Amino acid sequence: MLVVGLTGGIASGKSTVSKLFQESQVPVIDLDVLARIAVEPDSYALSALVRHFGESILRPDGTLNREKLGSIVFNNERERKVLNSIVHPAVRRLLAWELVKAWMRGEKVCVVDAPLLIEAGLWKMCGAIVVVYCSEILQLQRLRSRNNLSLQDAQSRLSAQAPLSSKLKYADYVIDNSGPMADLSSQVDRVVTRLHARAGWSWVLSWLVPPVGIVRAFLRIGWRLYVQGVGKEKRRRTRGEKRGPDEIELHERRRSS
Template sequence: MLVVGLTGGIASGKSTVTSLLKAHAIPVIDLDILARVAVEPESYALSALVRHFGDSILRSDGTLNREALGSIVFNNEKERKVLNSIVHPAVRRLLAWELAKAWLRGEKICVVDAPLLIEAGLWKLCGAIVVVYCSEILQLQRLRSRNNLSLTDAQARLSSQRPLSEKLDYADYVIDNSGPIGDLQNQVDSVVAKLHKRAGWSWVVSWLVPPVGIVRAALRVGWRLWFQGVGKKKGRSTRGEKKAEEIEMRDRRRRSSAAS
């Protein structure tokens, strides 16, 4: 089974890409959902969070108050690292179980949808990585329009994440979401075809003979880390990396046309 990591940034369009992948009957494991499951009441992770951050992060019904926790860690790198050190291992365990179930079902490809795929180090477990990209200017514009945020608030949210331009160094495939939905659809179709080709026919052998699958997975990860140099600077650029002035003028013209 080819495990594919899908990542992007806030307002980059990753959710739309996820929907398009599901339309191809490709199973998608959403790590945001697993992160919520990991901190359900009476879970070890939630108990550890309460011990560190206090009861103020709990709602009256004993569930996690994400807004209260977010206000603590949003601009505090030290506390955010503590949060990640508690939640990430719990999420990894849940992810391992979901991948095992996908393998038992005989899936050829399984996508792991993870906004923090790179930051959490989960990219090392993937046989291929897809990055959904758009320029920072477009991210800001979409974020402000979608969430009705001021420029300052939108920039603060964006700066709390790793820049998309840095994630390109980890990408095997880049889906550039700077244009219309039709263009995005075509890119997703193309990437899906390439993923099926990458998985090949030998995935059947790996499924039928588990030891072979384990060895192949270990070899693939080792090859990507030490020979392909995934994560090292590649100097990659995409169609979405245009001059900020061009993007701003284009969007101004679009807004003017919509208003007239």
């Protein structure tokens, strides 16, 4: 099974792309959903959060008050690291189980929708990475329009995240969401076709013989990290459609396997 990481930035259109993948019959695991499950009442993660941040982060019914917790960590890097150190391991365990279930169903490709795919280090367990991209100006315009925010508030939210441009070096496929919906949909269709081709026929062998799948997964990860150098700052030759120096659409990292 080919595990595909899908990421982007706030107001980049990642959620729309995720829905388009699902409409193309590609299963999607939403890490935002898993993050909510990880901090349900009586969970270890929620207990750990309460021990550190206090009971003020709880609602009267015992559920997590995300707005209150968000206000604490929003502009506090140290507290945000504590939050991540508690929640991320719990989410990774849930993700591992969801991937096992997808593999047991015999899925050929499975997408992991994760806003913090890069920041949390989850990209290392993916066989391919899709980044949804648009310019920072367009992000700002969409964020203000969607959330009815002032320019200052929108800029503050945007600056709290890693810039989209910093994620491009991790991408195998870049989907440019700067145009109309029809253009976005056609790009997703092409990516789905290429992902199925990338998974190839050998996924059946990996499914039928689990040890083969495990070995192939480790080899794929090792190849990406140490041979392709995914995430390293260096220029790579790409192929795909190119409109101009400031536009990015469906670039695919050149592979030798």
